[in-house]
Amino acid sequence: MSTSDFDIYTDGACAGNPGPGGWAAVIMEGGRAREISSHEERTTNQRMELKAAVEALRMVPPGSRVRLFSDSAYLVNCFNQSWIDRWQKNGWLTGKGQPVENRDLWSELLELSMANTVEWIKVKGHSTDRLNQRCDHLAREAIVSAKENGSPGREGNSEAGGKPGPEKFGVINSRTQPGGKELPAKNPGVRRLGLLTGGGDCPGLNAVIRAVVKGATYNYNMEVVGFNNGFRGLVENDASLLDDFAVSGILNRGGTILGTSNRDNPFDFRPGGSSDYRETDNDRSGDAVKNLEKWGIECLVIIGGDGSLLLAHRFSKLGVPVIGIPKTIDNDLPATDVTFGFDSAVTTATEAIDKIHTTAESHHRVMVVEVMGRHAGWIALQAGMAGGGDIILIPELPFEYQYIVDKIRERHHRGKKFSIIVVAEGAYPEGGEPMYQTRGDVKRLGGISSAIAREIENKTDMESRATVLGHIQRGGSPTSYDRVLATRFGVKAVELFREEKYDEMVCLRGHNIESVPLEEAVGGTKRVDPASDQVRAALAVGTSFGYPI
Ligand code: F6P
DSSP: OOSOEEEEEEEEEESSSSEEEEEEEEEEETTEEEEEEEEEEEEOHHHHHHHHHHHHHHTSOTTOEEEEEESOHHHHHHHHTTHHHHHHHTTSBOTTSOBOTTHHHHHHHHHHHHHSEEEEEEOOTTOSOHHHHHHHHHHHHHHHHHHHHSSSOTTOOBOTTSOBOSOEEOOOSSOOOOSOOOOOOOOTTOOEEEEEEOSSOOTTHHHHHHHHHHHHHHHHOOEEEEETTTHHHHHHTOEEEEOTTTTTTOTTOOSOTTOOOSSOBTTBOOGGGOOOOOOOOOOOHHHHHHHHHHTTEEEEEEEESHHHHHHHHHHHHTTOOEEEEEBOTTOOOTTSSOOBTHHHHHHHHHHHHHHHHHHHHHHTOEEEEEEOOTTOOHHHHHHHHHTTOSEEEOTTSOBOHHHHHHHHHHHHHTTOOOEEEEEETTOOBTTSOOOEEEETTEEEEOOHHHHHHHHHHHHSSSOEEEEEOGGGGGOSOOOHHHHHHHHHHHHHHHHHHHTTOOSEEEEEETTEEEEEEHHHHTSSOOOOOTTSHHHHHHHHTTOBOSSOO
């Protein structure tokens, strides 16, 4: 650990005076947090407060600048009001001439405080300060696990009364530590779940992670191990324990605190994170399975789209108990009515269409807005309807330019000098094919909006512009709908684990959260039905689909 600034939170707790006691500290260096805790058999509350501060300060290199936060007024005042200097000068006797209790710890603390620049800061006991609460929680847990197991603290990270053992890392401000860090041994009787996010990021992933961790730890005393960067972390053993602290404050955050990848296939693995799609014949699924066994993980929960869920099913065939949670902004998975992330993407796209109306109206232009969705038109249909798109083009209904032009002209004659076209990235003209952008071996859907804008300028005397919304549809905070759906999915996955119902994917059916066999879930693509009432409703309010229906 290099010399730098540290914020240290400490707390002690005791069940009786004297009685079994616990202490804990959270040591923050930048965005990274380390937690240490342990217990003593017969001790006092004061001793535990001191012990926490001593053990934490032992962890920083001499010469560090430290802010130490404690809810013990006695400890903080001792330094801020120079009592400790007076005791020392007085031969470790108090003002009343009594020997100072816990002299061993006070004198070590004095040495450690002189070796560093320490600012002692008093926080309110059981305050709303989450790190103070965290220490209190860990210290109490250390007592409980000591009582239950007659063993070290919850992470097994000390001998009774001895030195702290291996560090435990929480996930703070997004990412965990890379590189195959040793996880704490599983406590007897505790069941362990593995968790990873695979495929493209999507609003609501963090809400699912939080729900799995809280659902498992609060209700069933389970542990959750998070693998970083999708299947890559599973293969390379890049993992950390996730507890309620690690997932606190992430419900409304976009992206995934675990990181993700839509390239890494353990059955065909590319080393070094290279970003092409070449096949390697490098099957690392065996390493992935070994890592699960090594950490005593009984079941792997995979949050992902069709690609990740397919991999989940392959692991299941290898005998790994797996549970899938469907994720995609595209909403194209057949076995669930809705995937989380979709509502957020539609909301973002709708807001963008609302804004594009301004330029369309002011400049009398035809504005073409390209949205994501792969080969399904769900985002285009819903955002198009919600944003009042005049023409919606979806892959399920190949369009004809003539009908688009007819619609624009018809609007013009009615005095509507502008039009908004919402086009799915996978849409294409009748007789044609979806458009791709290619870079090397990699092909990505995209470009149809520019082609349409060009064609409109050729066929009419109107100006036309294309806007590709791209990844902003995957970014930002999830909508309340997605947060709730994600939470229900996460909690259901934990229930499936409890029931040992594996090789299943959680899903939404009507208003209920259910599950379906993964095998069923990974087949095919759910696409818009042109005869559905959604499409009919759009038609009824005058929307064109660029095709006569
Ligand atoms: O599946 C989600 C999605 O955003 C699609 O709508 C889009 O076609 C694709 O992913 C883009 O993937 P990438 O970020 O890998 O280019």
